[in-house]
Amino acid sequence: MLFSKALLPLALLASSVVGDGNTIRVAMKRITGDTADLGKTVSSWHGDLFGALPVVGKAAALLASLKHGTHTARASTALTTDETLVIATSTQELSDQVNKTLQAVIDAKPKFDHLFVSPLIHLTLEVEKGAADDFSNALLKKVPKDLQSIAEELIKGIMNNFQKALDAYA
Numbered sequence: 001m002l003f004s005k006a007l008l009p010l011a012l013l014a015s016s017v018v019g020d021g022n023t024i025r026v027a028m029k030r031i032t033g034d035t036a037d038l039g040k041t042v043s044s045w046h047g048d049l050f051g052a053l054p055v056v057g058k059a060a061a062l063l064a065s066l067k068h069g070t071h072t073a074r075a076s077t078a079l080t081t082d083e084t085l086v087i088a089t090s091t092q093e094l095s096d097q098v099n100k101t102l103q104a105v106i107d108a109k110p111k112f113d114h115l116f117v118s119p120l121i122h123l124t125l126e127v128e129k130g131a132a133d134d135f136s137n138a139l140l141k142k143v144p145k146d147l148q149s150i151a152e153e154l155i156k157g158i159m160n161n162f163q164k165a166l167d168a169y170a
Contacts, residue, residue: 021083024076024139027069028090031135032097034062039101047111059124066131073138084147087139091154098132098158102165109168122169129162 038058045051079087105121112118136155143151 020077021079021086023072024069024079024083024142025086025090027065027072028087028094031062031065031069032090032094034058034065035094035097035101038062039097039104042101042104042108045108045111047108047114049115052112052115052117059128063128063131066128066135070131070135070138073135073142076142079142079144081144081147084143084151087143088151088154091151095154095158099161102161106165106168118169122166125162125166125169129159129166132158132162 038055038061041054041058045055105125109118109121112121136158140148140151140155
């Protein structure tokens with residue numbers, strides 16, 4: 001009996017680790033923060049080779065956050081309508097930040113061209129877009145059916161802006 005009482009808190013902890021709307025929201029907040037960090041780093045970069053290293057580091061951190069978010073979403077239980085509405089707000093915040101960051105990457109293209117690394121930036125954008133797509137798909141699977149079309153529209157803007165950035169580096 002004492003053994004089973006000790007296992008109860010562990011079982012409750014394990015169920016909260018699996019994932020719910022709040023864990024997805026926290027993962028999205030991390031992705032939004034890493035996206036903002038990348039945008040600020042690209043915007044403040046002066047175009048020198050050594051200054052590009054922090055850009056690479058921030059892009060790698062964003063990729064790791066996207067992969068973590070995908071894992072979190074996949075492990076999560078189905079979202080309730082209320083959780084989905086909270087996630088929608090987080091998605092809009094993320095979308096706004098992605099738009100700013102991708103515009104900063106587009107604006108920095110002449111600096112990347114000068115260093116002959118634009119093909120590397122294009123490849124990085126493709127990888128980040130793929131990770132964002134994986135995260136979006138994992139998240140959409142958790143959204144209630146009657147809200148999926150709205151969720152898809154929110155995500156569509158992010159993917160369109162990724163394509164705009166990819167086209168700029170093509």
